[in-house]
Amino acid sequence: MERGISLNSARSVLDHLGGEDIEITPFYFDQKKRVYKISKAQLYSNTPSDFDFKLHSSAIFLSKLNFLKELRKCDIAFPVMHGLFGEEGKIQEILEKNNIPFVASSSRACRLAFNKFYANKFLQKKGFYILPSILLKKGDNSNKKQITDFFHKHNISRAIMKPAHGGSSIGVFSVNTVQKAYAQTNFIFNRGIDRQVVVEPFAKGREFTVIVFQNMKNEPVALIPTEIETSYKNDQIFDFRKKYLPTHGTFYHQPPRFSNVQIRAIQNQAEKIFNHLKMSDFARLDGWLLDDRNIWFSDINPLSGLEQNSLYFQQGARIGFSHQDLLRYVTRNACRRHGLIFPKNNFFNKKKKPVHILLGGGNSERQVSLMSGTNVWLKLRKSKIYQPKPYLLDFRNNVWELPYALILNHTVEEILLMTKSAKKIIKKLKLLEKRIHTRLGVSKKDFYEPFFLPRRYSLQRFIKKSPFIFLGLHGSPGEDGTIQAMLEKANVKYNGSPPDVSKLCMNKFATGQVVRRLNILGVQTAFQKVLHVSKIKNTKETWQKLVHDLGTSSLIVKPLSDGCSSGIMRLFDYKDLAKYIFFVKKEIDCIPAGSFQNQKEIVEMPSKKIHELLFENFIKTDVVEIRGTKLRHIHKTGWLEITCGVIGNMKNKKLHVLNPSITISEGEVLSVEEKFQGGTGVNITPPPENIVSKKILQKTKGLIGRVAKGLNISGYARIDAFMNIKTSEISIIEVNTLPGLTPSTVLYQQALAEPKPIYPRQFLEMIIANKNY
Known part of the structure; x- marks a missing residue:
């Protein structure tokens, strides 16, 4: 269930621990626990499903x-x-039996910590406060009676159901009746999520999480906890989406809004639990500061998630650690425990070209x-050419110049709120971090990313002081030519296309018109029509005219000038149109999941008023799906x-077309999660020959190249299209002049699929070098 998050963690280890002095070799277990030695390139896939079906050849x-x-x-x-x-101790047991040193906790510690029910009972025996819970087992006919008795005994109006052996968010549900509790129990069993389910009262209080490290004396040292503020209304919880995709629905307070006494109490208890369980190197403990002031630890994670802006890295950054510092610290300590010599820090200090x-x-x-820019910054930190x-x-x-720690916050809103309270944060951190530094045995001269007061500039002043600006912006004003025009006027170099091209490609309708005027044989666009929102009065008449004019039975609707995922929806009838117009006029932040047919996730809406x-027309495609390790293609x-990337070539000044990727959507249109959230969404790169022949692929790439040239694309871009696997024809959807550069973006996968693989940092360096910088 958590394979995608595991892939994110592996990618972070490769990016931030790997280097000239540390060689990383990735081993991958498939869903049947078969082991493969995979390439480093495969770690940049969006999900394991991107490569599961081709493991036999890749x-x-x-x-x-042989694995041993x-x-x-x-x-x-x-x-x-x-x-x-x-995390349940199985892989650790294999390593222990074969005397192979490893990072993190032993098999025994993992077994004790990972089963939520027995971990809770263990903590109770050790004198820690716990909430009552029951354990339900698959096939037990008394499950419903146990739930009923539990609700009555503890006067429960709201409960949490979760897999006994799962992570802290997948398969976790909030319920308010016995019937719903029983239904979700059967859902967990029937879906094969787990064979045991834990039922506990919904905790009333403030949620937190804390990372614990082990120092060089084998003592646990808890970092500064993070308070998690989110809405719990309408049975909402801190779920998978809130945890792993930035959303304004969740706010992380670092440091927490707890008193220093409460923080110390959380740290002390977390350290004691780490010791009682005999854990090693690091762990993450989730818990609650309850309304009655008791502290309850609800989940113990032997292996914390290591995605690039995870709570693990956020808490480390709050006390001055970079990603590399943190991973080297825990790995060095693990090596010391096993009697191994860890390489000394050998950082590259040559003067490099500044990139803002x-x-x-x-x-x-x-x-x-925020995800794109943060990833570009982290990748380029290891560049020998550029200083990001x-x-x-x-x-x-x-424009705000920010300390290392604030960039790792999950949302722009969080960061801006932190800039306002930065003085208070610094004051509180000074009181808390000194003790942690002392106990970890580190000083500022060893490694330190200082938490300084954020510095504010006007956009004009920022441009004036910048030799090169890497635009990590999406949408207006970064992608519509506005900022590009300012940079041109100031004679400042930047990535991507010039102002006129950026402005054109930002407008999907205008782009379609120009593509049609290029009159390239084999290239078309969807039939399109633009309507002003205020002109749509009678939705039934409007619907009938649209489907007639566009020659379709269902429609794709999208805001005229916004990004590649915002507000896009498939409509099936005039009632859907009326509903969509209602949401647009209401100016809501997002359309709730399930509002439209096959809409599995919320749909983010533009932040500005939509006028057009x-x-x-909806284009019906073939079915391409991954079932386990099998790729299935059903012709329709x-x-x-x-989606297909293009990148400039410094030598001949021509655009090079990368291998396209087949994009697979679970819903009617690609969601923002599927496009940008690591561990979600499947991209098949390059298209397999049994689906797309080499000849068709080359013709398609040629057409993509001609479209890019005809639009005067400069530097790099990503073109989304439909391709016909029989004729090589393409129908252009849109052109992104500043495409996403998140940790597992499809552009990296395409660059890595080149005959001579281009790794992400090298790819980013090429984007900058293409501008003669």
Whole structure:
């Protein structure tokens, strides 16, 4: 269930621990626990499903014996498997039996910590406060009676149901009746999520999480806890989406809004639990500061998630640690425990060219921009050519120079609120971090990313002081030519296309018109029509005219000038149109999941008032799906949705077309999660030959290249289209002049699929170098 998060963690280890002095070799367990030695390139996939079906040709299968032989060639193992097998002690047991050193806790500690019910009982025996709970087992006929008795005994009006062996968010449900509790229990059993379910009262209080490290004396040291503020109304919880995709629905307070006495109490208890469980190196403990002031630890995670802006890295950054510092610290300590010598820090200090990365903004794509810009900054920190520095664009076009720690916050809103309270944060951190530094045995001269007061600049002053600006912005004003025009006027170099091209491609309707005028044989666009929202009075008549004019039975609607995921929806009838217009006029932040047919996730809406809507005919595509390790293609129309990157070539000044990716959507249109959230959404790169022949692929790439050239694309871009696998024809959806550069973006996968693989940092360096900088 948590394979995607595991892939994110592995990618972070490769990016931030790997280097000239540390060689990373990735081993992958598939869903049947078969082991493969995979390439580093595969760690940049969006999900394991991107490569599961081709492991037989892209990886080396290892028998148990050969796996152990390969492991013995390594100095130490770093397990990053979350959930079952990885955190319940199974992989640790294999490593222990074969005397292979590894990072993190023993099999015994993992077994004790990972079962939520027995961990709760263990803590109770050790004198910690706990909430009551019951354990339900699959096949037990008394489950409903147990739930009924539990609700009555503890006077429960709201309960939490969760897998006994799962992570802290997948398969977790909030219920308010016995019937719902029983239904969700059966759902967990029937879906194969777990064979045991824990039922507990909904905790009333403030949620937190705390990372615990082990120092060089084998003592646990708790970092400063993070308070999690989210809405719990209408049975909402801190779920998978809130945890792993930036959303304004959740706010992280770092440090927490607790008193220093409460913080110390949480730290002390967390350290005692770490010791009682005999854990090693690091762990993450989730809990609640309850309304009655008791502290309850609800989940103990032997392997914390390590995605790039995870709470693990956020808490480390609050006390001055970079990503590299944190991973080297825990790995060094693990090596010391196993009697291994860890390489000394050998950082590259050569003077490098400054690159100012601009991210954030005030539109609906600001959180994706934050992910893109943060990833560009982190990747370029290891560059031997460029010295990156992140800057945040706020809602009023001010630009903020930020400390390392604040950039890792999950949302633009969080960061801006932190800038206002930075003085208080610094004061509180000074009181808390000194003790942690002392106990960890580190000083500022060892490694330190200082928490300084954020510095505010006007956009004009920021531009004036910047030799090169890497635009990590999406949507307006970063992608519509506005900022590009300012940079041109100031003679400042930047990535991407010039102002006129950016402005054109931001308008999907205008782009379609120009593509049609290019008159390239084999290239078309969807049938399109633009309507002003205020002109749509009678939705039934409007619907009938649209489907007639566009020659379709269902429609795709999207805001005329916004990003590639904001507000896009498939409409099936005039009632859907009326509902969509209602949401647009109401100016809501997002459309709730399930509002439209097959709409599995919320749909973020533009932050500015929508005046014009673009309607297109819906193009029915073939079915391409992953079932376990099998790729299935069902022919319907011969059309597939693809996305294809282009990048400039410094030598011949021509655009090079990368191998396209087949994009697979679970709903009617690709969601923002599927496009940008690591561990979600499947991209198949390059298209397999049994679906798309080499000849068709080359023709399609040629057409993409001609479209990019005809639009005067410069530097790099991503073109979304439908391709016909029989004729090589393409139908252009849109052109992104500043495409997403999040940790597992499809552009990296396409660059890595080149005959000579281009790794992400190299790809970013090429984007900058293409501008003669």
